[in-house]
Amino acid sequence: AFEVHEIVVPHIGHVPVAKGDFKYLPKQVQDFVTQWVDVCQPRAVYICDGSVEEAEEITAKLMERGTLHKLTKYPNTYICRTDPRDVARVESRTVVCSVDRYATECHTKDGAASQLAHWISPENMDAAMQERFPGCMAGRMMYVIPFSMGPIGSPLSKIGVELTDSNYVVLCMRLMTRVSHDIWRVLGNNEFVRCLHSVGCPRPVNYRVVNHWSCNPEKVIIAHMPDDRMVVSYGSGYGGNSLLGKKCFALRIAGRIAYDEGWMAEHMLIMSVTNPKGVEKFFVAAFPSACGKTNLAMIQPTLPGYTVRCVGDDIAWMRFNKDGQLMAINPENGFFGVAPGTNHQTNPNAMAALQRDCILTNVAETADGGYFWEGLEDEVDKDIPITTWLGKPYKIGSKENYPSSHPNSRFTAPAKNCPIMHPKWEDPAGVPISGIIFGGRRPEGVPLVIEAEDWKHGVFLGAQVKSEATAAAEFKGKQIMHDPMAMRPFLGYNFGKYLQHWLDMEKPGRKMPKIFHVNWFRKDQNEKFLWPGFGENIRVLDWMMRRVDGEDIAEPTAVGLVPKEGSINTDGLNINWKELFSIPPDYWKGDIHETRRYLEEQVGDDIPPVLRSELDRVEARVDAM
Ligand code: SAT
Ligand code: MN
DSSP states (O other): OOOOOOOOOOEETTEEEEESOGGGSOHHHHHHHHHHHHHHOOSEEEEOOOOHHHHHHHHHHHHHHTSEEEOTTSTTOEEEOOOTTOOSOOGGGEEEEOSSHHHHSOBOGGGOOOSSOOEEOHHHHHHHHHHHSTTTTTTSEEEEEEEEESSTTOTTOEEEEEEESOHHHHHHHHHHSEEOTHHHHHHTTSOOEEEEEEOSOOSSOOSOOBTTBOOOGGGOEEEEEGGGTEEEEESOOSHHHHOTIIIIIIIIIHHHHHHHHTOEEESOEEEEEEOTTSOEEEEEEEOOTTSSHHHHHTOOOSSTTOEEEEEESSOEEEEEOTTSOEEEEOOOSEEEEEOTTOSTTTOHHHHHHTTSSOEEESOEEETTSOEEOTTOGGGSOTTOOEEOTTSOEEOTTOSTTOOSSOTTOEEEEEGGGSTTBOTTTTOTTOEEEEEEEEEOOOOSSOOSEEEOSSHHHHHHHHHTOEEEOOTTSSOOSSOEEEOGGGOGGGOOSOHHHHHHHHHHTOOTTOOOOEEEEEOTTOBOTTSOBSSOOGGGGHHHHHHHHHHHTTOSOEEEETTEEEEOTTOSOOTTOOOOHHHHHOOOHHHHHHHHHHHHHHHHHHTBTTSOHHHHHHHHHHHHHHHTO
C-alpha cells in the first residue's frame, strides 16, 4: 500500500500562486501583494525571479498570443506592435497626489492650469482607483516583479516591487531594471517603492483587442503618491506609462526622495570624454524626450584621439560626496531609445547594441526578418518588401503607408550590449561629474553653446529650457514648448521647491560643476542645420573640457559666456561661425520676456527669490542689447 499525498498549491486568499515562494517574500511585500490581490482579483500570482528560464517562458507565451514576433535576423530579438492608441506617454493623464495641492503644483498666476505637474486630491485619487482597480485583473496573471534601480545592494540604489498584469512589461522591466530573486534578501525589512500596474482589461473582454495588445485608452491614469512612495498606473502598456521603474519611480518618486534627502534625480544622460592627453571628464546632459540624449551618450567622436564612454542615456541620480564632489549613478539597466533616426551614421554604438536580446516596439519589419525604421534606408536592400508598424506593405521611397514606423517607436536593449559602456558604469560610488549640460531643439536664435556665469545662472539656464515638441508624448506639431530642466513631464513635486533645491546644492566646500546650454538644432534661412551634430558634437564637448580646466576661451554676452571666435575646433567643417553663435537682440528680447511670462504664470509666487533676481539681471542685460 502507498500513501496518497495531496498536492497543496499555496494560495493568497483564494488566489493560487502559480510560481515562486510567497513565504520567502519579506513581510511588508507579502502585505502589499495580498492587499492588491484582494482588490484586483487576478486568476493567479506569478512571483518573478529574473532568471533566463522565466524570460523564455514568458516570451514563448507572448509569441503564442501574437504580441511578440521573432526577428530571424538577430538572436533573441522581437518586434512588438501596440494598439495604435497606446504609443506614447500621456502627460494629460499623469498626476501626482498630495494632501496639499501646492506640494505638487505651484501657485500659478490667477489659477492658471499647471503644466508643471498635475495635482490630484486624495479623494479624487481614491475615486479614480475605486472606478478602475476592483476586479481589473480578473482572468489574468498578476506578476510580482522585484527590481533594483541601481546596482543591487549599492548604497545609492533603491528597491521597488511592481505588480502588473502585462507580461510584456515583465520582459521590458528585465531589460530596463535589475530584476532578481536576490532583491528579497537585500530588501530585508526595509521600505520599497510600491508600483501597481494594470492594462485595464479584465476577462472576459467585451471589445476588440487590437494587435494582441491589451489597453484601455479611455481610462488611462498614471498616478504618483510621493508621500507613500507609490505609483499606480492603469490603461496603458507603453514605455514610461507602464515600466514604472523608469520615469515614475526613478524621476517622479525618486525626485521627491532626493528632495527629502538632499540629492538629485534628473532626466540626464551620463557620459565621459577622454581627450588625446588621456584626461577623462564626466558630463551629465538634460534634453527633453526625443532630443538626442541617447545619441549624445554614445557618440562616436569624429576628432582623432578622443574616446567617449557611456554610463547612462536617460536618468542620473546624483549626490555630493564627503569631498564635495558630485557623483552620479545610472539607476537603469538598459536603453529605451527612439528608433527612427538611429543608424550606423548617427549612432553606431546603439546599432551595435541592437544586434541581439532586444525588443523593438512599433517599428517596421523587412521581408528577411530584420527591423526597419526611417533612417535605415541606406542600410537595407532598397527593394526589400517592408511591413509597417501598422501591418501595411511599404517600399523605401514610397509615399504610400509612410512612415513605416511610429515616430515614437522604441528599442529596448540591455545596457551591457552597448560596446562603449564605461567600465565604471555600475560602480556603486558613481562617477565624478565636471559639467552639466542643458539643451533642446531650438531652430532659431539660440547659439551652439552658452556657458553659465555661475551656479545660480546655470539654474536659470536650466529653468528656461524650451524645445520643439516631439513624438514622445501626445503633443502635435512643431510648437516650441517650455520644458524646464527637461523635467516638465517628470516632476513629482512643486517646481518652485525643485528650483530652490537646485540652488541649495551650492554649499561651501563643494566643487560645483560648470553648467552649459547647447543647441545642435539651429537652422539658417533655408531651413538647413547650421551644425552637423552627432559625432561632431565632440568638438563642443572638447571646448567644455577646456573650460572646466579654466582655459581663457570664453567671452561674456548678455545671455552668458560663449566661445571666443575660433576657440572650438572646426577643422574640416564648413561652418558659418557668425550665424551659429549670433545672439540676435530682437529674438532674445522676445524670448526673455516670454520666459518671464511663463515662469510668472506657471511658477508664480513659488519662484525662488534668487532665481527671480537672475531673471531680472539677465532680462535687464538683454533689454540693453
Ligand atoms: O517616457 S518614456 O519612457 O516612454 C520615453 C521618454 O519620454 O523619454
Ligand atoms: Mn527620457
